[in-house]
Each structure stands twice: as C-alpha cells, then as structure tokens.
Amino acid sequence: MESGVKNHASEKLLFIVMFTVTLSSMSILLFNFVLPLISEEFQLTNSQVSWVTSGYTLIYGIGTAIYGKLADRYKLKNLLLFGLSLFALASLLGFFSNSFWLLLLARCLQAVGAATIPAIATLIPIRYFPVEKRGTAMGTVFVGTALGGALGPVVSSLVVSLVDWRWLFCIPLLILFTLPFYLKYLGDEEGNKISLDWLGGGLLGLTVAQILLGVTNNTVWLLGGIVTFLLFILRIRLAKHPFIKPELFKNKQYTSHLALAFFVTGIGYSFFFLSPLLFASVHQLPVSIIGLAMVPATAAAAILNRKGGKIADSKGTPYLFFIASSLLITSFFLLSTFINVNAVYIAIFLILGNVGQSFIMIVMSKTVSLTLPKESSGVGMGLLMMQNFIAGSIGIGIYGRAIDTQMSQAWNPLLQSSNGAIFSNIFFVLFLLHIVILFLYKFKIDGSARTTIDPRTIK
Numbered sequence: 001m002e003s004g005v006k007n008h009a010s011e012k013l014l015f016i017v018m019f020t021v022t023l024s025s026m027s028i029l030l031f032n033f034v035l036p037l038i039s040e041e042f043q044l045t046n047s048q049v050s051w052v053t054s055g056y057t058l059i060y061g062i063g064t065a066i067y068g069k070l071a072d073r074y075k076l077k078n079l080l081l082f083g084l085s086l087f088a089l090a091s092l093l094g095f096f097s098n099s100f101w102l103l104l105l106a107r108c109l110q111a112v113g114a115a116t117i118p119a120i121a122t123l124i125p126i127r128y129f130p131v132e133k134r135g136t137a138m139g140t141v142f143v144g145t146a147l148g149g150a151l152g153p154v155v156s157s158l159v160v161s162l163v164d165w166r167w168l169f170c171i172p173l174l175i176l177f178t179l180p181f182y183l184k185y186l187g188d189e190e191g192n193k194i195s196l197d198w199l200g201g202g203l204l205g206l207t208v209a210q211i212l213l214g215v216t217n218n219t220v221w222l223l224g225g226i227v228t229f230l231l232f233i234l235r236i237r238l239a240k241h242p243f244i245k246p247e248l249f250k251n252k253q254y255t256s257h258l259a260l261a262f263f264v265t266g267i268g269y270s271f272f273f274l275s276p277l278l279f280a281s282v283h284q285l286p287v288s289i290i291g292l293a294m295v296p297a298t299a300a301a302a303i304l305n306r307k308g309g310k311i312a313d314s315k316g317t318p319y320l321f322f323i324a325s326s327l328l329i330t331s332f333f334l335l336s337t338f339i340n341v342n343a344v345y346i347a348i349f350l351i352l353g354n355v356g357q358s359f360i361m362i363v364m365s366k367t368v369s370l371t372l373p374k375e376s377s378g379v380g381m382g383l384l385m386m387q388n389f390i391a392g393s394i395g396i397g398i399y400g401r402a403i404d405t406q407m408s409q410a411w412n413p414l415l416q417s418s419n420g421a422i423f424s425n426i427f428f429v430l431f432l433l434h435i436v437i438l439f440l441y442k443f444k445i446d447g448s449a450r451t452t453i454d455p456r457t458i459k
Helices: 007-033 034-043 051-069 076-097 100-114 116-128 132-160 163-185 198-216 220-238 245-251 252-281 287-315 317-337 343-370 374-404 419-449
Strands: none
Touching: 007 034, 007 051, 007 100, 007 132, 007 163, 007 287, 034 051, 034 100, 034 419, 051 100, 051 198, 051 374, 076 100, 076 116, 076 132, 076 163, 076 198, 076 419, 100 116, 100 163, 116 132, 116 198, 116 343, 116 374, 132 163, 132 287, 198 220, 198 374, 245 252, 252 287, 252 343, 252 374, 287 317, 287 343, 317 343, 317 419, 343 374, 374 419
C-alpha cells in the first residue's frame, strides 16, 4: 500500500467513505422532489427552478475532474477538509435562504464542496488498498451511492411532510462528523509539486459545462463546447505542465475502458430516469408509491455491492463483468417483453438491472484504476467520474426525446400489447446494446488488456 495505515484502520476509513458518499448521493436527489414547493414560494417558472438541481449537477460533474487533478498534488485530507467544510457551510447558508438567488448560491457552493467526494472516494481504494482487495474496497464505496439513491426520495418525502423544505439542508451537516476520522486515518502523502495548469482546467470545465447545457437546453451550446474542447486539446499539447498529460490518452487500456464506461453509464441512467415515468404513465401509480417501488432495487444494489467487489477480487473483473452483463441483459429483456405486467414484477426486474449496473461500475472503476500510472491516478479517475455525469445527461436527453415521440408500434415481437410500447422499444434497444457491449468486451477490450503491459510497471 502507498500509505502506512494499518489494515483495521483502512477498513474503518472505508466505511467512513461509504457514509460520506451516501450523504453526497442524497444531496443530489433531495431537492428533486421539492421543486414544486420552491417554485410556488418564489413564484418561479419550471425552467428557473430547475437550476436548483441542474446547476448543482453541472458544477458537481466538472468539480470531480478538477479535484482529481488536485489530488495528484495535494494531500487528500486537506482537500477533504476544504470540500466538506464548504459543503457544510453552504448547507447552513441554504437553510437560512430567504430568496431564490441565495438558495441557488447555496446549492452551487454545496456542489463545489461536494465534488471532492466522488474524486477522493475513488482514490482511497487505490492508495490505501492493495490490488487484490481493491474491488472489495470499491464495492463498499459504491454501497454509499446505492444507499444515497434509495434514501434520498424517502428522506425528502419524510422531511417535507413534517417541516419546511429548508430543513433538507440540515441533512448534509452530518458530514461534519466524518472530518475527525479523515484527519486521523488519512496519511500525509503528497504528489508532485509542479505548477497547475489552471487555464487548461478552465477550458476543460467550460467544455463540459457547454456540453451539458447543450444536451439539456440548446444545441448552440454544443458548438461552443466543440470550440473550447479544441482549445483544450491545443493547450495540453503546448503547456509545459498540462492539466492532463496527452500521454494519458495514448494509453489504449485507459481510453478503451473509459469509452466503455461512458456507454454503460449512459445506458444505466435509464433505470433512474425511465422507471418513475413507467410506473406513472403505464401503471398509473401515485408519486408516493413510485418512490417506494424503486427502493427494493437500490437497496438490493447496496446490499450486494460489497459482494460484487469480492467477486472481482477473487475471480477477476471479467468474471464480474459477465455476471453484470447477464443481469442487465435479462433485466432489459424482461422489462421490454412484460412492460404491462403487475408493477410488483417490474420492481423485481429493476432489482436485476440495478444490481447489474452497480456490478458493472465496480468493474469499470477497478479496471480503469489498474491502467493508470501512479502520478496520473487522481486526474485519471476524476475524468472517469466526470464523464459519467456527461454520459448520464446525454442518456437522459435521448430517453426524454424518445418518450416524446409517443410511438405505438412495438419492436419487440414478444410484446402482447401496444400499451407502453415506447418504453418497451427503449428497453429492447438497450437489451440489444448490452449484447453488443458484452461481445466487444469479451473479444476486443478484455482481450487486448490481457496482452498489454500494465503502465504502473513503467517508470
């Protein structure tokens, strides 16, 4: 291990990270369910109030790459101390907000602080656990992601049923209890003391911001994103100490798995986005029941994530990838074929899909970490986290436009009714895509990875 932290201390640290990630994941979702209340109180349009969540997500996604780069230079404990403290202070600001602009400022500052969490959470398993235990460590971290997704809707509904929606800002304050543990268990290791390419980082952030805005708002932003991306490429080629070394993208193992992660993440967002719409429009479930119907899937993922990590460590990531792909292929096929069955069965099909998606993200995270040289582990994992947000936003945009078509003709020949045909068609396409992904992984990506030298062995 890179640090001298003992094994039992590493395990304690891991569960602290899991708790932190849980609160971070919840903070993304908490306000999704109270937007109508905020809109009514401040007399806002839907597009205005949506910035409470979209602004947070935008900054959060960009920040993961920035903090990942900073982690290659600064102590992890110092970054976490800054990020978590800002997260808590911004939460207090939001609690006392009496105007929309103060509320929006608080959410943006929350995102700036919280962005440290996914970046650092993926690095702790890399720096504090040997390769043979890294899958288990990452699986434990992803438990926090699943728990946050499961608890977010429930906690939000409970809080607003008892008190004012501003009390949602108090929940992230629990994160302050983790600071003493990070200060105790994290080491004092530092990275290279080279100057940071803030211009390059700014161009990267501006590129991502415009891509996300283009996907969710106006395609004109996409043109701006292309321009700043080209400027970013030029910058990293000319800068003495670029924000991202161009050599990182010449690492075929890294780029191939990064591309694969982009597609599986974009597909995986279909569960979070389409499931509530499916329950509401096809099964006519009320909002309160929809939240409960989705809990078993996220809870199952939380329970089984650590087991998935152990499988990756004991039997290898290709073995876990096959399990994950099988679960996802089965889930999408069942959802496409039996879209009109009782909602209880849909909830069961979603369990298969959510567990499969969690397992496949463990595979992606561990595999990508193994392709990175030590000096680029922070920015490399940060880019993985950032592109996951981009993939999710693009996926949601595609699914939203597909649903708007209101297609009534079913593509799945086994579907017995045209009711919910558009949902069936989307799931059928995703079913076919995952078969293609499994084929590519088996015969292209995994095969090439086995014959390529691990870059960590190259000095």
